[in-house]
Amino acid sequence: MEVNELKNISSQVRRDIVRMVTAVQSGHPGGSLGCADFLTVLYFQQMNISPESFTMDGKNEDLFFLSNGHISPVLYSVLAHRGYFDKSELSTFRKIGSRLQGHPSPAKGIPGVRIATGSLGQGLSVGIGAAQTKKLNNDSSIVYTLHGDGELQEGQIWEAAMYAAANKVDNLIATVDYNHKQIDGDLDDVLPMGDLSKKWQAFGWEVLEMDGHHIPEVIETLQKAKELTGNGKPIVIIMKTEMGQGVDFMMGTHKWHGSAPSEEQAENALSQLEETLGDY
Amino acid sequence: MKKFEIQNHKDTRSGFGAGLSELGKTNENVVALCADLTGSLKMNDFQDAHPERFFQVGIAEANMIGMAAGLTIGGKIPFTGTFANFSTGRVYDQIRQSVAYSNKNVKICASHAGLTLGEDGATHQILEDIGLMKMLPNMTVISPCDYNETKAATIAIAEYEGPVYLRFGRPKVPNFTDPNKKFEIGKADILSEGKDVTIIATGHMVWKAIEASEILLEKGINPEIINIHTIKPLDEKAVLESINKTKCVVTAEEHMMNGGLGDSIAQLLAKKIPTPLEMVAVDDSFGESGKGEELLTKYNINTADIVRAAEKVISRK
Numbered sequence: 001m002e003v004n005e006l007k008n009i010s011s012q013v014r015r016d017i018v019r020m021v022t023a024v025q026s027g028h029p030g031g032s033l034g035c036a037d038f039l040t041v042l043y044f045q046q047m048n049i050s051p052e053s054f055t056m057d058g059k060n061e062d063l064f065f066l067s068n069g070h071i072s073p074v075l076y077s078v079l080a081h082r083g084y085f086d087k088s089e090l091s092t093f094r095k096i097g098s099r100l101q102g103h104p105s106p107a108k109g110i111p112g113v114r115i116a117t118g119s120l121g122q123g124l125s126v127g128i129g130a131a132q133t134k135k136l137n138n139d140s141s142i143v144y145t146l147h148g149d150g151e152l153q154e155g156q157i158w159e160a161a162m163y164a165a166a167n168k169v170d171n172l173i174a175t176v177d178y179n180h181k182q183i184d185g186d187l188d189d190v191l192p193m194g195d196l197s198k199k200w201q202a203f204g205w206e207v208l209e210m211d212g213h214h215i216p217e218v219i220e221t222l223q224k225a226k227e228l229t230g231n232g233k234p235i236v237i238i239m240k241t242e243m244g245q246g247v248d249f250m251m252g253t254h255k256w257h258g259s260a261p262s263e264e265q266a267e268n269a270l271s272q273l274e275e276t277l278g279d280y
Numbered sequence: 281m282k283k284f285e286i287q288n289h290k291d292t293r294s295g296f297g298a299g300l301s302e303l304g305k306t307n308e309n310v311v312a313l314c315a316d317l318t319g320s321l322k323m324n325d326f327q328d329a330h331p332e333r334f335f336q337v338g339i340a341e342a343n344m345i346g347m348a349a350g351l352t353i354g355g356k357i358p359f360t361g362t363f364a365n366f367s368t369g370r371v372y373d374q375i376r377q378s379v380a381y382s383n384k385n386v387k388i389c390a391s392h393a394g395l396t397l398g399e400d401g402a403t404h405q406i407l408e409d410i411g412l413m414k415m416l417p418n419m420t421v422i423s424p425c426d427y428n429e430t431k432a433a434t435i436a437i438a439e440y441e442g443p444v445y446l447r448f449g450r451p452k453v454p455n456f457t458d459p460n461k462k463f464e465i466g467k468a469d470i471l472s473e474g475k476d477v478t479i480i481a482t483g484h485m486v487w488k489a490i491e492a493s494e495i496l497l498e499k500g501i502n503p504e505i506i507n508i509h510t511i512k513p514l515d516e517k518a519v520l521e522s523i524n525k526t527k528c529v530v531t532a533e534e535h536m537m538n539g540g541l542g543d544s545i546a547q548l549l550a551k552k553i554p555t556p557l558e559m560v561a562v563d564d565s566f567g568e569s570g571k572g573e574e575l576l577t578k579y580n581i582n583t584a585d586i587v588r589a590a591e592k593v594i595s596r597k
Contacts, residue, residue: 057353059355107381115382118377125342125344127350129350130350132350136311136332156346163338167335
């Protein structure tokens, strides 16, 4: 898929995110907007998946786990456009009875979601388990996970990081959304993480870095990560992003981590995001 | 009253180890994880026979539970093993989100439950685990009474699709159930029929209930003994049928009164047929170091306490 097509998809995904959180006046637009380019490239170009015939076991296909479950709007929009379910269902986001829960969950059977996430720090362990099952099943597919940078403050992440390196879980590509922001403010004010790349290296991981908004670079880095699988080391991509990317007044601040825009603000936001695939 | 013959004295954790070992041979989807307590959990045989299906995770229980949830994706049946305290309280949120809410086919196998863990003391003697686990939707809670039953339960839960908490213990205790009996999840086991009082017990306390019943019989009281090995889902029908006959109940468990088996029975009776009930359980207290039997006596959950509770509850009819 061409870079321009991917850009068109991520623009529509960003529109969906703004419309979804505005409609219910809740949800997490900031991190969702920041990961729109990455998830678009991953789902539309990199992963080997079967959206029309979703199974929980996902045998012989790549798997993705959203460990930072609060950015569910971006996941739901990407899943819908990729064909897991009809995009009209995006209008049910966070409403009673919906399969699109505030944080992702397989409880109501939404295709594309294999684990509940939201309470942070658990998705890397889940990804490791799924990756080990793929090895036992002689399934050469890859398991992907995405994490917030603030999420790395959870101890379970480092239990998992230690395990994966020690046990050569090399069919796993984790990505960290390094936007330097969390609910209470700047990451470096809440709890500084030090040198993230060196931390992961010290834990025995292969570390790549990329600009999460430069689509050609995202493509190139994900391809490189794939080539590095099977070499005895788990892989992590430190992805530099901007929270709120694509909407000028949401960028450069943590304030839009978990707040929805007003109707007026949403109109302003949508004027900055081209409708490319048709709104839901 | 039926006579029960002690075949030998064995620890229930060894029943788990034997069951897991058998599953290793019969079900290639069974995998096992342990957090640095392989010997204590008696998982060595499985580890030696199937190293590729055994995951030593180190002292990292949260990661173990998350990994187990992930292992189910693709069809594996993970059995996690560590002490009951580290199997539940330490990882409650991991179980809640990644296992119970996600409805994953994980078997959480927990040894050294209750006071009879002994000398290690209250830090390790969890008395809240049944309550924690039974509150979780989708979770099945099983607490077998001896070696044979623990082995059979271990094998049975592999056949059942869904999250299970399997609780067992450390000490050698009388092994008396039929080694050939198939374990039926959710089905109460009426050990002996009687008419004066129903004694409902789980885990190690089932044998104590039998001992207490022999004493009661000498006093002219004829108790009915029910082994509730599956605390959730509770076999309500069996309990209510027995109570229709005896009109009073004693529950016995090596667990906190709040949240345990007795609490489940009380809820059932209050809703269906209010009946005098006495609970033999630890009353809002942590344990302490000591020998298992000493602790059961000190914390009022030994054989004599069941006898006293039965006499008291009969007087309340």
